[in-house]
Amino acid sequence: xxETLQNLYLGFSVxxxxxxxxxxxxxxxxxxxxxxxxxxxxxxxxxxxxxxTFGLSATTAIVLLAGxxxxxxxxxxxxxxxxxxxxxxxxxMTCIDxxxxxxxxxxxxxxxxxxxxxxxxxxxxxVGLMFLAPPLAxxxxxxxxxxxxxxLVLGLLVLAYMSSGSMPKALAMAALGxxxxxxxxxxxxxxxxxxxxxxxxxxxxxVVPVAVGLFGISEILLTAxxxxxxxxxxxxxxxxxxxxxxxxxxxxxxxxxxxxxxxIGIIPGSAHIISSFVSYAMERRLSR
Numbered sequence: 001x002x003e004t005l006q007n008l009y010l011g012f013s014v015x016x017x018x019x020x021x022x023x024x025x026x027x028x029x030x031x032x033x034x035x036x037x038x039x040x041x042x043x044x045x046x047x048x049x050x051x052x053t054f055g056l057s058a059t060t061a062i063v064l065l066a067g068x069x070x071x072x073x074x075x076x077x078x079x080x081x082x083x084x085x086x087x088x089x090x091x092x093m094t095c096i097d098x099x100x101x102x103x104x105x106x107x108x109x110x111x112x113x114x115x116x117x118x119x120x121x122x123x124x125x126x127v128g129l130m131f132l133a134p135p136l137a138x139x140x141x142x143x144x145x146x147x148x149x150x151x152l153v154l155g156l157l158v159l160a161y162m163s164s165g166s167m168p169k170a171l172a173m174a175a176l177g178x179x180x181x182x183x184x185x186x187x188x189x190x191x192x193x194x195x196x197x198x199x200x201x202x203x204x205x206x207v208v209p210v211a212v213g214l215f216g217i218s219e220i221l222l223t224a225x226x227x228x229x230x231x232x233x234x235x236x237x238x239x240x241x242x243x244x245x246x247x248x249x250x251x252x253x254x255x256x257x258x259x260x261x262x263x264i265g266i267i268p269g270s271a272h273i274i275s276s277f278v279s280y281a282m283e284r285r286l287s288r
Contacts, residue, residue, distance in 0.1 A: 008130060014059055023060050027067020034068065035075020038212050041088035042072035070122060073272075077114040082107055085216035089207040089273045093280040095215045108240030113250050121258040128262055136266050143268055151267065155274060158281045180205050207273060253283050 014020065034045035046065050053061035076087030081098035094114065101110040129136070156174060183194045184204025195201040242250070257279040264275040 004131060015063065020060060020063050023056070023064045024067045027064040028071040031068035031071020031073075032075035032078075033071075035072035035087045036078050038079060038085045038087055038208070038216060040072075041076070041208060042069045045069075045072045073122075074115065074118045077118070078111065081110045081114065083216070084219045086208065086211045089211065090276045092207065092211045092215075092273075093276050095211075096280075099219075105239075109242040109246055112240065112242055113246065117250070117254045117257065120254055121261055124258050125262045125265065140266050140268050147267075151274070155277070158278050180210065253279075256282065 015024075030049065031042065031045060034040055034049075035042065046068055049068060050065070053064055056064065072088065073090065076091035077094045077098065079085045079087045080091040080094035081102055084095045084099040086092045086095055098110045098114070101107060179194075181204070183201055185192055185202050192202065257275075260279050260282070261272070261275040264278060265271045267274075
């Protein structure tokens with residue numbers, strides 16, 4: 001415990017300098033703008049902006065890249081809420097209720113709640129990681145093929161848990177998702193699966209292109225087919241903030257999502273995507 005506190009003191013003494021704080025703020029702003037671009041996401045944004053860190057020190061470069069990652073993770077919810085086009089895979093669930101609030105003229109509260117939830121969850125998760133990093137790392141390294149198979153089964157169970165309509169339709173969509181996920185090069189054998197002679201399909205089909213096709217393209221076509229463009233609502237400043245009841249209603253989901261995301265985020269891989277789906281499924285059931 002004493003060693004952990006000493007490391008934290010050393011880290012904060014470096015991170016709280018004006019130059020490092022400036023690069024952290026710059027990274028968050030750039031990351032938010034990158035996250036608003038559909039299909040780019042935090043990893044692609046970091047890869048594109050990596051040459052900008054070549055002239056910086058190691059600490060400053062890491063802080064800048066971390067700010068870009070955090071900003072991109074939040075920025076993906078902006079287009080999900082306003083346009084029903086997810087900026088990255090973890091923001092897919094935001095399209096469902098966030099865009100419905102936008103159509104009701106409540107885009108401001110939706111964006112504010114998303115920002116506060118992202119800040120609270122990110123801050124508490126980092127604090128927990130600072131004290132629990134060694135045991136969590138040893139636990140994550142124990143994950144093998146059986147654990148990943150169990151995780152896939154968990155995803156299918158979450159799908160059945162979320163489906164409120166026809167169960168055969170939900171299972172059919174799950175089967176379609178499994179078939180789309182099988183496209184590409186098998187990581188174990190190197191065998192091309194369902195590529196149909198197209199080398200471009202070797203990398204497979206990601207979640208973001210499928211989500212943009214399902215949500216974004218359909219919304220663009222619906223908007224283009226309208227005889228008159230939708231009216232632009234210009235809200236007052238007070239209307240951009242959530243009401244007291246909305247704050248009360250969102251406090252517990254933010255807390256539950258923080259704990260759930262922290263626990264699932266330990267798992268190596270695309271745990272941030274899985275955690276958003278599981279959290280939405282749980283809140284959907286609890287709200288009934």
